[in-house]
Amino acid sequence: MFSKLKWQVVIVTVTLALGVLLGGFNLYQNRILPQKIANDIKSFNNVQSANVSIGNSGYTANIKLKKVDNLMTAYKDIEKIIEKYPVKIDIKIVDNPNDKLDSLFYEDQFAIYQAIQNGDYIDMSKIVDKNGIEKGAKTNVYIDGSNIYLSIYDGQNYLYKIIPRNTKGDVTDG
Numbered sequence: 001m002f003s004k005l006k007w008q009v010v011i012v013t014v015t016l017a018l019g020v021l022l023g024g025f026n027l028y029q030n031r032i033l034p035q036k037i038a039n040d041i042k043s044f045n046n047v048q049s050a051n052v053s054i055g056n057s058g059y060t061a062n063i064k065l066k067k068v069d070n071l072m073t074a075y076k077d078i079e080k081i082i083e084k085y086p087v088k089i090d091i092k093i094v095d096n097p098n099d100k101l102d103s104l105f106y107e108d109q110f111a112i113y114q115a116i117q118n119g120d121y122i123d124m125s126k127i128v129d130k131n132g133i134e135k136g137a138k139t140n141v142y143i144d145g146s147n148i149y150l151s152i153y154d155g156q157n158y159l160y161k162i163i164p165r166n167t168k169g170d171v172t173d174g
Contacts, residue, residue, distance in 0.1 A: 030054055037061065037089065040081050046074045058088030065093060071160050072142035072149040093160050100135060101152050101159040107131050108139075112148060116165055121148075 034052035041050040041063055048064045061082065068074045075093070082089045097105075108128045115124035125141050132139035132152060142149040148163040 033085075033087070034059060037082070037085060041078060044074075044077055044081060046077070052089070058090065060090045060092055062092045062094055065095070065160065067153070067156075067158050068151070069140065070142060071140065071151045071162070072144060072147075075147075075149060075162060076144075093162065095160040096157050097159040098154060098157040100154050101137065101157055104131055104135050104137055104139075104152055105150070105159055105161060108150065108152075112150070112163055116148070116163070124148075 034054060037059065038050045038052045038061070041047055041052075041061060046066050046068050048066045050061060050063045052059050052061045054060075061078075063078060065071075065074055075091070078091060082091065108131055111124045111127035111131075115121045121143055128139050128141050128150065136154070138153040140149075140151040140153075143165075146165060148165060150159075150161045150163065152159045
């Protein structure tokens with residue numbers, strides 16, 4: 001039965017089939033899946049825009065949030081959407097800061113990282129609120145077992161930072 005088979009035809013057929021399978025997988029991984037993830041994220045009402053790109057260590061979701069009162073809730077809702085995908089997706093929050101907000105965050109960092117080291121989150125919250133009042137900005141600080149969520153507002157501008165509590169200096173940009 002196999003003796004009459006032409007091996008050249010078999011090799012060409014297997015090569016073509018493998019090419020179609022790899023091409024389909026590549027299309028799915030680089031075009032279809034990122035678009036599906038971005039559309040799912042955009043369906044969340046606090047998201048203004050989202051795009052997903054593929055990098056060396058997985059996918060990165062760049063998410064521009066609208067002005068939200070509770071950054072922690074918004075971030076956790078986005079995490080729930082992303083958790084259903086069996087791939088690694090890093091979340092990058094895009095905000096709308098100005099120089100005043102950047103300066104205020106720089107001042108707040110000292111209290112935030114001291115609180116992470118010492119566990120004194122009440123003092124941190126008081127210092128962040130005091131700094132905000134002095135600069136004429138509104139601040140919100142939320143905390144859970146994993147992160148500190150800092151929101152600073154100045155008119156139409158807002159700055160979002162998610163700082164891991166087990167930090168090595170990492171900050172999820174907003």
